[in-house]
Structure formats: structure tokens, C-alpha cells
Amino acid sequence: MDMPVAKKKLGLKERYALMTRGLDWQTTYQPMDKVFPFAKYEGIKIHDWDKWEDPFRLTMDAYWKYQAEKEKKLYAIIDAFAQNNGHLGVTDARYVNTLKLFLNGISPLEYMAHRGFAHVGRAFPGVGTRVACLMQSLDEIRHSQTQIHSMSNYNKYYNGMHSFPKMLQRVWYMSVPRSFFDDAVTAGPFEFMIAVGFSFEYVLTNLLFVPFVSGAAYNGDMGAMTFGFSAQSDEARHMTLGLEVIKFVLEQDPDNLPIVQRWIDKWTWRGYRVLTLVAMMMDYMLPKRVMSWKEAWEVYFEQNGGALFKDLARYGIRPPKWLDQIEFDKDHISHQAWSTLYQYGGASNFHTWMPSDEEMDWLSAKYPNTFDKFYRPRFEHWRDEQKKGNRFYNMTLPMLCQTCQIPMIFTEPGDPTQTCYRESTHKGMKYHFCSDGCKEIFDHEPEKYKQSWLPVHQIYQGNCFNPGVDPTAEGFKPLPVVLDYYGVGFGRDNLDFEGSEDQKNFAAWRGAATTNV
Amino acid sequence: MSFALTIEPLGQMLTVEEGQTILEAALRAGIYLPHACCHGLCATCKVQVSDGEVDHGEASNFALMDYERDEGKCLACCAIPQSDVTIEADIEEEPDARNLPVHDYAGSVARIDNLTPTIKGVWLDLDRPMDFQAGQYINLRIPGESAPRAFSIASDPRDGSRIELNIRHVPGGRATTWVHQQLAQGERVQLSGPYGRFFVRESSHEAQQLSYLFLAGGSGLSSPRSMILDLLARGCTRQITLVNGAREAAELYHHDEFEALADAHPNFTYVPALSAEPEDSGWRGARGFVHDAAKAHFDNDFREHKAYLCGPPLMIDACITTLMQGRLFERDIYTEKFISAADAQQARSPLFKRI
Ligand SMILES: Cc1cc2nc3c(=O)[nH]c(=O)nc-3n(C[C@H](O)[C@H](O)[C@H](O)COP(=O)(O)OP(=O)(O)OC[C@H]3O[C@@H](n4cnc5c(N)ncnc54)[C@H](O)[C@@H]3O)c2cc1C
Numbered sequence: 001m002d003m004p005v006a007k008k009k010l011g012l013k014e015r016y017a018l019m020t021r022g023l024d025w026q027t028t029y030q031p032m033d034k035v036f037p038f039a040k041y042e043g044i045k046i047h048d049w050d051k052w053e054d055p056f057r058l059t060m061d062a063y064w065k066y067q068a069e070k071e072k073k074l075y076a077i078i079d080a081f082a083q084n085n086g087h088l089g090v091t092d093a094r095y096v097n098t099l100k101l102f103l104n105g106i107s108p109l110e111y112m113a114h115r116g117f118a119h120v121g122r123a124f125p126g127v128g129t130r131v132a133c134l135m136q137s138l139d140e141i142r143h144s145q146t147q148i149h150s151m152s153n154y155n156k157y158y159n160g161m162h163s164f165p166k167m168l169q170r171v172w173y174m175s176v177p178r179s180f181f182d183d184a185v186t187a188g189p190f191e192f193m194i195a196v197g198f199s200f201e202y203v204l205t206n207l208l209f210v211p212f213v214s215g216a217a218y219n220g221d222m223g224a225m226t227f228g229f230s231a232q233s234d235e236a237r238h239m240t241l242g243l244e245v246i247k248f249v250l251e252q253d254p255d256n257l258p259i260v261q262r263w264i265d266k267w268t269w270r271g272y273r274v275l276t277l278v279a280m281m282m283d284y285m286l287p288k289r290v291m292s293w294k295e296a297w298e299v300y301f302e303q304n305g306g307a308l309f310k311d312l313a314r315y316g317i318r319p320p321k322w323l324d325q326i327e328f329d330k331d332h333i334s335h336q337a338w339s340t341l342y343q344y345g346g347a348s349n350f351h352t353w354m355p356s357d358e359e360m361d362w363l364s365a366k367y368p369n370t371f372d373k374f375y376r377p378r379f380e381h382w383r384d385e386q387k388k389g390n391r392f393y394n395m396t397l398p399m400l401c402q403t404c405q406i407p408m409i410f411t412e413p414g415d416p417t418q419t420c421y422r423e424s425t426h427k428g429m430k431y432h433f434c435s436d437g438c439k440e441i442f443d444h445e446p447e448k449y450k451q452s453w454l455p456v457h458q459i460y461q462g463n464c465f466n467p468g469v470d471p472t473a474e475g476f477k478p479l480p481v482v483l484d485y486y487g488v489g490f491g492r493d494n495l496d497f498e499g500s501e502d503q504k505n506f507a508a509w510r511g512a513a514t515t516n517v
Numbered sequence: 518m519s520f521a522l523t524i525e526p527l528g529q530m531l532t533v534e535e536g537q538t539i540l541e542a543a544l545r546a547g548i549y550l551p552h553a554c555c556h557g558l559c560a561t562c563k564v565q566v567s568d569g570e571v572d573h574g575e576a577s578n579f580a581l582m583d584y585e586r587d588e589g590k591c592l593a594c595c596a597i598p599q600s601d602v603t604i605e606a607d608i609e610e611e612p613d614a615r616n617l618p619v620h621d622y623a624g625s626v627a628r629i630d631n632l633t634p635t636i637k638g639v640w641l642d643l644d645r646p647m648d649f650q651a652g653q654y655i656n657l658r659i660p661g662e663s664a665p666r667a668f669s670i671a672s673d674p675r676d677g678s679r680i681e682l683n684i685r686h687v688p689g690g691r692a693t694t695w696v697h698q699q700l701a702q703g704e705r706v707q708l709s710g711p712y713g714r715f716f717v718r719e720s721s722h723e724a725q726q727l728s729y730l731f732l733a734g735g736s737g738l739s740s741p742r743s744m745i746l747d748l749l750a751r752g753c754t755r756q757i758t759l760v761n762g763a764r765e766a767a768e769l770y771h772h773d774e775f776e777a778l779a780d781a782h783p784n785f786t787y788v789p790a791l792s793a794e795p796e797d798s799g800w801r802g803a804r805g806f807v808h809d810a811a812k813a814h815f816d817n818d819f820r821e822h823k824a825y826l827c828g829p830p831l832m833i834d835a836c837i838t839t840l841m842q843g844r845l846f847e848r849d850i851y852t853e854k855f856i857s858a859a860d861a862q863q864a865r866s867p868l869f870k871r872i
């Protein structure tokens with residue numbers, strides 16, 4: 001009798017290859033270039049798609065099962081949080097403003113990431129890359145959903161979270177995160193992957209998620225903390241994809257190097273500018289601080305990123321441009337951003353406030369060379385004015401940078417007393433920038449960035465009023481109608497935290513929860 | 518108590534010390550398992566336990582679900598074996614690995630000679646022959662030292678009874694000083710082996726028609742020598758190039774042997790390179806470091822090769838950069854770093870896995 005021969009078990013890699021490779025074919029009715037129309041125009045040369053190494057070997061079947069289970073756990077925690085009035089357990093109601101920032105500015109970007117990966121996945125002729133993009137696209141839509149669900153409980157009790165999709169499109173400072181992602185999804189597929197897959201998901205992601213998730217944990221928000229953990233178990237896969245993309249592209253052809261280098265320069269700078277909002281959140285908005293922006297930058301970018309760029313140097317990649325300026329600015333941007341949002345507190349969709357004495361001391365300790373010298377005097381002045389009943393609201397609309405769309409609030413490299421302005425002329429029109437980085441990005445692609453939808457320009461052009469508004473009418477006041485158009489309730493969703501409905505309600509509810517009246 | 522860990526699909530067996538995680542043990546043994554956070558959060562290191570018991574340690578409930586625990590999954594970065602364990606990991610199968618078992622051996626010094634002013638040749642007669650793959654190393658016990666020291670086998674694997682080691686003297690190093698100043702013919706030695714995953718990937722060379730490139734620095738000639746002797750003896754017909762770096766002519770060893778091999782085998786090229794040879798010495802070969810000599814020899818184009826790098830960490834680093842700039846990448850680069858206690862572990866990014 002024959003002995004059964006033990007068949008050698010296939011390795012995971014081989015098994016995965018059998019399930020995912022060879023799914024595509026050479027088209028015959030239409031040329032391949034027509035089927036994949038975006039694959040070549042960026043100048044990236046790919047000779048052998050089979051050299052793509054699957055960054056994560058997960059089948060759809062295993063994926064569903066795993067994510068479904070994760071979701072079950074997450075929703076159980078969210079439900080418990082809602083039922084037990086978990087929102088009353090946070091440090092104080094100022095904390096909720098970080099969630100407003102997140103829900104309005106970040107969660108919709110998760111959705112854009114979902115769209116972006118779905119789109120570029122379709123655009124790549126390589127099947128391994130397509131599958132990886134598909135997986136990440138699914139992760140991203142889950143991230144946006146779970147974030148919205150986690151935070152929807154807060155929407156029942158607090159102001160400013162009622163129409164985030166509309167606000168992302170309309171509210172002035174929201175154009176900063178929105179234009180970042182619009183820029184990425186309107187780029188070619190390879191640029192998108194370097195922009196989002198590599199620069200954002202790999203190089204900068206820790207600077208976004210760690211502050212928010214640890215911020216939630218430090219401030220007693222179990223709901224938000226849990227979605228953070230649930231997302232973190234996907235993040236490693238995304239980071240691996242980012243690394244695989246850059247290796248693959250650089251190894252395929254030496255001509256790809258300068259193109260990729262330009263994208264790394266551009267997207268590190270673009271991402272860094274968006275992170276200004278996180279910097280401000282970390283230093284000013286968390287009642288209980290996790291670490292300062294400067295510390296986070298040093299740990300997550302300078303140390304971890306330093307090791308990465310040392311390894312990338314082997315491909316001929318150098319660290320991103322303008323790092324010297326970023327390094328200088330790490331002592332400044334959070335203070336500059338908070339000053340801005342404070343001044344424009346009448347036009348935004350969350351509350352602002354001046355830090356307490358204790359908080360200012362923390363800032364001095366974290367920024368010994370800059371806070372007391374450049375920012376504390378201004379803040380104390382504003383606080384004194386507020387005490388006298390003159391809470392300062394700036395009613396003049398700021399000039400915006402054509403590229404990052406942040407108001408011109410940043411200072412000259414090396415001189416924090418001088419506002420930085422740059423300009424370029426393109427086809428007879430002048431464009432303005434906050435920095436050398438933003439100017440250079442524009443100069444390379446003026447036809448793209450001249451189309452920027454700048455909220456201030458749009459207001460002046462009369463494009464930010466609801467139908468029926470007549471700006472020529474006697475005594476016309478623009479601010480109320482613009483806020484109407486934004487969907488922001490003046491005085492309820494914005495202005496100072498002191499005296500806000502959020503503040504009063506939280507105090508009353510917490511009082512009711514902890515006393516016997 | 519330590520346990521045996523078997524890693525599939527490699528079939529490699531290794532020892533996990535008490536309290537050590539599976540990931541730690543694997544990495545220490547030179548086996549790369551995918552990992553990222555190392556704290557049980559990201560699930561990158563998830564592996565299937567196909568036999569045995571583990572303690573899941575700090576594994577997060579989101580990274581390792583209950584049903585996955587029931588199915589026998591674990592996170593290698595947190596899992597601590599409670600018995601002998603077999604795991605199935607997401608790593609590439611190595612068709613050329615022989616996965617030989619490690620044993621303890623005893624033997625005596627048959628010969629010990631100065632190969633150069635800083636390198637000794639040590640020939641050991643083992644009491645019973647050791648089966649090893651060309652390129653692998655042994656751990657040599659040093660009298661009075663608790664930790665053994667690693668030395669690559671420099672001789673042809675077809676003779677497992679007498680093995681040759683090439684040992685460079687590390688100034689201030691306990692073990693190498695002992696070898697250089699005390700070890701004498703006839704002395705008894707204890708060692709264990711064979712270790713390591715530095716061997717030629719012959720099946721890939723054949724399948725993809727790739728040439729062999731060996732880059733050696735100092736006593737890092739040991740493994741490449743064994744590999745080249747083995748390849749030539751088995752009638753390999755692919756192109757084989759050895760770039761061998763030394764400071765000066767007096768530091769070159771086995772030089773005549775390699776010249777003779779190059780004469781006898783048209784597919785073997787020998788490129789010795791000296792980095793600090795006096796200008797007027799009459800040396801007509803390449804000058805500069807190994808990576809410079811390799812770059813010049815191949816005109817900065819290393820495609821269609823697999824490269825095997827052996828020697829001190831700095832030399833390996835420089836060679837990897839040169840190879841990558843000459844368009845040979847991680848999948849075709851294999852290294853054996855001669856790390857000693859002086860080489861501090863540097864911060865690394867996860868961009869590269871093996872190199
Ligand atoms: C896989 C492998 C294969 C190898 N093959 C070979 C081979 O074929 N031939 C060969 O010559 N070598 C080889 N080596 C290198 C060899 O193992 C070392 O040179 C040897 O272990 C040194 O031992 P030692 O006791 O002489 O020096 P050690 O005592 O280990 O010290 C080495 C040096 O570090 C200094 N030092 C010690 N402790 C510290 C500390 N904490 N911080 C800073 N400095 C310190 C010492 O003063 C000395 O200069 C190999 C290494 C590996 C890993």
C-alpha cells in the first residue's frame with residue numbers, strides 16, 4: 001500500500017500570492033494604457049509590477065472577521081460610555097473643543113482617504129498594489145464611521161458638532177485640512193501614495209493620532225480613546241504600505257528618484273502645515289496636557305524620522321526640505337495659531353479662551369526661550385482686556401496663503417518678530433504665501449494652486465452667502481450672513497468658552513450628577 | 518526554564534530563554550519576523566501557534582481578539598512560551614536553507630598560524646564531524662567567559678571534521694586576545710553550531726540567472742571563502758566575483774589561493790583591494806575600500822547579482838549603500854555582520870528588514 005506523502009505546507013506568502021496574484025490579464029479590446037490612463041503621466045517608470053511585495057497578507061475573509069469583532073468591542077464600549085453619561089467624566093468642558101476640531105477637520109479626511117485609496121487602487125496596473133489600496137480604503141471608511149459614531153454622543157449635549165460635512169466645506173479655517181486632502185486626491189496615483197501613504201501615514205501620522213488618543217485618555221474620554229486603539233491596530237498596516245510604496249517606486253527606475261524627492265519635500269511641508277492645528281490643540285486645548293508640541297515633534301519626527309531618512313539615504317533620498325525652518329518654528333507655531341483662533345473666535349465653530357496662570361507657567365516651562373518673551377505678554381494683555389469687558393475679536397479678514405490656506409501668521413525663519421510674506425506672479429496675477437515652502441510648491445504647479453478656494457477671497461467675492469442675501473442692502477453686515485452660510489450659530493457655537501452654553505451646561509449636569517439636589 | 522521554538526515555514530529550531538518573547542528569541546537568532554510597535558498594539562507580529570502553549574502577556578484586546586486566541590493566534594512581541602512551541606509565521610520560505618540542527622562539539626587545535634599580523638588561522642579537529650552550510654558560524658567557548666564568541670567557518674563544508682576559523686585580534690577583546698596569545702596546538706576546545714542564515718541562495722541564482730558577488734572585509738573573508746570553495750567544488754558555472762578588502766598587502770591572506778582559483782576557473786574573478794597601502798609599494802591591484810573597489814569594478818551597476826557581504830558593521834553599511842546606488846536592493850543582499858561588544862545598536866527605521 002502506498003504511504004500518503006505528507007504534502008509540504010505552503011508558507012503564508014505563497015498562499016497569499018496564490019489568492020491575489022494572476023487575477024489580472026492583458027486587455028485586448030482596449031490598450032492597457034487606456035484601461036489605466038493615469039499610470040504613466042506623472043513620469044514614474046515601473047518595469048515589473050511583480051516586484052511589489054505585499055505589505056500585509058490578509059484575505060478579505062480574515063479581514064471581515066477581524067474587523068467585525070473589533071467593531072463589536074468598540075461599539076460595546078461606546079454604548080456603555082453613552083449610557084453612563086461618560087461625557088460628564090471628562091476633565092472639563094473645554095476638552096470637548098478638541099473633539100470638535102477632530103470631528104470637523106479630521107474625520108471627514110478619513111473619508112477622503114477612503115475615496116483616495118479606492119481611486120488610486122483602480123489606477124494602478126499592478127494587482128498587488130491594487131489589493132493593498134483596496135484594504136486601506138476599507139480601513140479608512142471604517143475609521144471615519146467609528147469616529148463619527150464615537151463622537152455623536154457628544155453632539156447630543158454640546159454645540160458645534162451638528163453639521164461637520166458642511167462645515168468642512170465652508171468654515172474658513174477648515175479649508176486648511178480640506179485643501180490638503182483635495183490636493184492629494186487630485187494628484188496622480190503615485191503622488192497620492194507618496195503624499196498620503198508615505199508622508200502622512202508613515203512620517204506624520206504619530207503626530208496626529210498620538211496627541212488625540214493620549215489626549216482623550218488623559219482627559220477621561222474613554223469613547224475617543226477606544227476608537228484610537230481600534231484604529232491603531234490598522235495603522236501599522238498603513239505604515240507598512242507607505243514604506244513598501246516608496247521602496248518599490250525607488251527600486252524600479254533611477255529616474256523616479258527626483259520625482260519622489262520633490263513629492264517628499266512637498267508633502268512633508270504640506271502635512272506639517274496642517275499639523276499646526278494639532279500643535280495648537282496639544283498646547284492650548286487639552287485641559288490636561290500630554291506633552292508639548294515641541295516634545296512631540298522631537299520624539300516623533302526628529303528621532304523616528306531621522307532614523308528613517310538615514311535609511312532612505314541609501315536610495316539617494318535626502319531629508320525633506322525646509323527642516324531647518326520647522327526646527328526653528330517648533331518653539332512658535334502653536335502659540336501663533338492659538339492667537340489666531342482666539343482673535344477670530346467670532347468666526348469659527350468652537351470656543352477659545354486664554355490660558356490660566358497655571359497653564360501659562362506650563363507653557364513657559366515647555367518653551368523657556370520663547371513663551372515668556374514673545375507670547376505671554378500678548379496673552380496677559382488680552383486676558384486683562386477681557387476682564388474689563390473688552391474680549392478682543394478681530395473683525396478684519398486675514399490674508400491667506402495660496403498653498404496651505406492658513407492666514408499669514410507665521411514668522412520669518414530666524415526672526416519671530418517679523419511676519420513672513422512671500423509672493424509670486426503668475427500670468428499677471430499676484431499670489432501670496434506664508435513661507436518659502438508654500439511658495440515653492442506653488443511655483444512648481446501654479447495652474448493647480450491658482451484654483452485654490454480661499455475662504456477670505458470667496459467671502460469678498462460674495463460667494464459665502466445663502467441664496468437671497470443682498471450684500472448691497474442698507475446696513476449690510478457680512479459676519480452674521482457668512483456664519484449663517486457656515487451653519488455656525490453665533491454666540492452658541494463660537495466666541496469665548498467663558499460664558500458659553502457648553503460651560504454652563506457641563507457645570508449644571510456635572511453638579512446634578514455628583515450632588516443630591 | 519527555556520523552551521524549544523520551531524518557526525515554520527523555515528523549519529528552524531531555536532531556544533527561547535525563560536521570560537523571553539517569541540519575537541525577541543527569533544530576532545536574536547537572526548530570523549526576521551514582521552513587527553512594528555513591539556507592545557501588543559498593532560498586530561503586525563501576529564503568528565499562528567500550531568503546537569504548544571503561550572502566555573499572551575500584554576496583547577491588546579483589539580490587536581488580538583478573543584476568537585483569534587481561541588484559534589491559536591498570538592502576538593509574537595508579547596507571547597511567552599509555556600512549553601515547547603511551534604509557530605507559523607509570515608516569512609519567506611528559504612528553499613536553500615538546510616536548517617541543520619545545532620549541537621555541542623568538542624575538538625582540539627590541529628594547527629594555529631599567523632595568517633597576517635592581526636589574523637590567526639585556527640584549524641580545529643572535531644571529535645565528530647559537523648554538518649554545516651557554507652557561510653555558517655560556530656560559537657566558541659572561551660575559558661573564564663560566560664558568553665561564547667561567534668566565528669564563521671572558513672573552510673569547505675565537505676570536510677566537517679577539520680574546520681578552519683580566521684580570527685582577527687580585537688584590541689582589548691578578551692576572547693580574541695586569548696586566541697592570539699594563548700591558544701596553542703593540541704589544546705581542547707568546546708563549541709556549538711552551526712548557526713546563522715548566511716548561505717548562498719543557489720535556487721534563486723539558477724531561477725533568475727544571477728551572478729554571485731562576495732564582498733569581504735578583514736577576517737570577513739571566512740564565510741565567503743567557504744561559500745566560494747563550495748560553489749566551485751560543486752561545478753558552479755555562474756559568474757562569481759570576490760572583492761576582498763584589507764588595509765595593506767601584509768593583511769591579505771589566502772591571496773595566492775584565490776589567485777590560483779581565478780586562474781583555474783574562468784567564471785571566478787578575484788579583486789583584492791587595499792585601503793592603506795603605501796603609494797610606492799608597487800601594489801598594482803585596486804586601492805580604496807571594498808565598496809569603492811566594487812563600484813569601480815562593476816562600473817556602478819550591480820544588477821543581475823545577488824550579493825553576500827561579510828565583515829565589520831561599518832564596511833557592511835558602506836557596501837549596502839554602494840550596492841543600492843548601483844541598483845541592487847534588499848531582496849538581493851545578504852549580510853553577516855561581525856558584531857562585537859563595541860558595536861552599539863543604532864536606532865533603525867523599519868524600512869529594511871534584513872539589511
Ligand atoms: C555571526 C558572527 C560571525 C563572526 N565571525 C568572525 C570571524 O569569522 N572572524 C573574526 O575575526 N571575527 C568574527 N566575528 C566577530 C567576533 O565574534 C568578535 O570580534 C569577538 O566576539 C570579539 O570578542 P572579544 O572577547 O575578543 O572582544 P570583546 O571582549 O567582546 O570586546 C570587543 C571590543 O569591544 C570593547 N568592549 C567590550 N565591552 C564593551 C562595551 N560594553 N562597550 C564598548 N566597548 C566594549 C572591547 O574593549 C573590545 O575592544 C563574528 C561575529 C559575529 C556576530
Ligand code: FES
Binds near residue numbers: 557559560561592595
Ligand atoms: S509588534 Fe505590534 S503587536 Fe506585536
Ligand SMILES: [Fe+2]
Binds near residue numbers: 110113139140143231
Ligand atoms: Fe485612518
Ligand SMILES: [Fe+2]
Binds near residue numbers: 434
Ligand atoms: Fe502656506
